[in-house]
């Protein structure tokens with residue numbers, strides 16, 4: 413069975429009708445229609461109406477809505493509007509308490525943003541809540557709360573990034589990496605995608621159309637990688653047919669977990685129809 417890809421997840425401000433229209437055609441694996449930080453207080457209601465209308469359109473992948481925070485004056489109306497309009501999932505900002513998430517009893521998957529120190533510390537309990545599909549890092553809010561300094565390799569945030577990956581993976585949920593703010597720095601963006609992939613993230617949240625292709629590439633599977641995976645699986649199946657549970661393939665040891673990894677990679681390759689090279 414093919415795994416659904418979450419290589420690129422595009423934030424689209426709810427108060428930008430042109431961007432909401434355009435987002436359907438850009439090739440992101442999923443989108444987040446944003447009612448929270450991208451929208452000024454005086455535009456919240458108009459944005460909610462735009463999002464309601466956008467949810468009525470046809471989309472090529474999952475459409476999530478980021479609602480305003482629990483306890484804010486907008487959150488209830490945001491949530492009801494999105495649910496009634498048929499959203500595929502809700503993104504909840506600044507999640508810190510697993511109980512509030514559990515008490516929501518949502519009928520759609522919930523994506524929890526981890527973007528405060530307490531959220532990071534409680535990420536394992538948040539990820540464990542049934543109905544939570546994944547954890548998203550909000551690095552801007554987190555950096556501000558931690559009083560870290562900007563760093564090209566995100567050194568001050570590495571512990572938190574890994575904590576989020578650990579928590580999500582421990583509970584079979586998807587970890588999505590933070591946005592990269594400089595939309596005019598493709599080299600820096602690609603470097604950060606590679607770092608996120610190495611850390612174990614399943615994909616990257618992005619803020620601009622130009623970031624979608626590079627994220628799909630970094631978190632996707634190339635043709636040569638798919639061929640290597642098929643060769644490894646062939647070698648593994650031959651070994652198993654001979655009753656072996658360890659075998660050397662191209663000079664390196666392979667065991668069951670390497671076969672599982674190759675299978676997962678091929679699933680992603682098939683789900684993306686070989687679209688990344």
Ligand SMILES: CC(C)(COP(=O)(O)OP(=O)(O)OC[C@H]1O[C@@H](n2cnc3c(N)ncnc32)[C@H](O)[C@@H]1OP(=O)(O)O)[C@@H](O)C(=O)NCCC(=O)NCCSC(=O)C[C@H](O)C(=O)O
Nearest residue numbers: 423424425430431434435449450550551552553619620621
């Ligand atoms: C970052 C931007 C403000 C840049 O805007 P702009 O300079 O206007 O971009 P361009 O002129 O290059 O745009 C070219 C065309 O692309 C469309 N566009 C731009 N961005 C998007 C988008 N996100 N989705 C869909 N379409 C988009 C423009 O409409 C142009 O189209 P056309 O008219 O046909 O030429 C801007 O990109 C932007 O607003 N990005 C989203 C910002 C956002 O959503 N922020 C909130 C989420 S991130 C966050 O909150 C952080 C997190 O919580 C944390 O704590 O870290």
Ligand SMILES: [Mg+2]
Nearest residue numbers: 449527550553
């Ligand atoms: Mg944030």
